[in-house]
Amino acid sequence: MPVIMILYYLIAAYIVGMLIWNLIREKKSVDDMLLYLIVLIPLVLRLFRVK
16 A cells, blocks of 8 residues: 555544544534534545445
8 A cells, every 4th residue: 555545544534533523522503513424424435445
């Protein structure tokens, strides 16, 4: 696996982790929680290599 691909997956995993952290902390706004989930979907699919 090339170094760039490894870095790409590490960055995607970091962003997914931060989005999940913000999703857990968000208690007030359901709209914000939905937006976090919408942004999270393509990143999780990339980590699992689903196109």
